[in-house]
Amino acid sequence: MTINNDQRTIGEWHTKVMLPVLGGLTVLGLFWTPAITTQVVLFSFGVATIGLAHGAMDHRVGEMLMRPRLGRLWPIPFTVSYLTLGAIGFAVWLVAPAIALILFLGYSAFHFGSDPFKTNGITQTVARGATPLLLPITFQPEEVSLLFSTVTSTNLNVEGYVLASGIMASIAVLVTINLAVRRGDPTEGFETILLVALNF
Numbered sequence: 062m063t064i065n066n067d068q069r070t071i072g073e074w075h076t077k078v079m080l081p082v083l084g085g086l087t088v089l090g091l092f093w094t095p096a097i098t099t100q101v102v103l104f105s106f107g108v109a110t111i112g113l114a115h116g117a118m119d120h121r122v123g124e125m126l127m128r129p130r131l132g133r134l135w136p137i138p139f140t141v142s143y144l145t146l147g148a149i150g151f152a153v154w155l156v157a158p159a160i161a162l163i164l165f166l167g168y169s170a171f172h173f174g175s176d177p178f179k180t181n182g183i184t185q186t187v188a189r190g191a192t193p194l195l196l197p198i199t200f201q202p203e204e205v206s207l208l209f210s211t212v213t214s215t216n217l218n219v220e221g222y223v224l225a226s227g228i229m230a231s232i233a234v235l236v237t238i239n240l241a242v243r244r245g246d247p248t249e250g251f252e253t254i255l256l257v258a259l260n261f
Contacts, residue, residue: 078111080251087259090259123139124139159215162213171190174187174190175190189237191229192237195226195227195230195233196256196260197260198226198230202219202223206218234253237250238253
């Protein structure tokens with residue numbers, strides 16, 4: 062896949078923004094445990110400044126995938142499929158929130174592990190995608206259980222899976238760092254190390 066200027070800009074933005082943010086949060090977390098209200102404010106700020114900006118680039122990915130086949134008509138099927146998937150996700154959440162959460166996290170792992178700006182093998186995709194999901198369960202199982210149970214209104218407890226999660230997280234982290242070293246990509250290696258420290 063050819064990397065165009067828009068793709069390169071997104072990749073550079075990720076490198077310049079995400080590593081300083083993760084590093085800053087990691088250092089902050091070592092010395093400060095904010096009140097829940099403060100956490101919500103910080104979380105909302107992060108969603109508004111990074112999360113929404115990241116999501117706002119979805120159409121660029123859609124254009125990259127659809128324009129070669131559909132030409133100038135690509136916005137129509139992209140918009141229809143995008144809104145349809147959103148509606149399906151919302152409907153499943155209303156009917157079976159626990160299942161919807163599991164499916165959402167599984168897709169999130171695939172999305173995080175897949176990098177449209179680099180060549181990804183299945184091993185790298187799985188390792189990168191699993192890391193940010195397994196680390197919270199490994200280090201903060203009580204908080205994850207409370208969060209999952211709250212958002213799904215069910216008793217979704219992950220504390221019984223800490224050992225398995227820890228083993229899989231360790232493998233995923235080692236694989237990701239090893240592949241980063243072999244590819245000469247220090248950004249990905251540092252990002253993985255910061256994720257471990259941040260979750261800890």
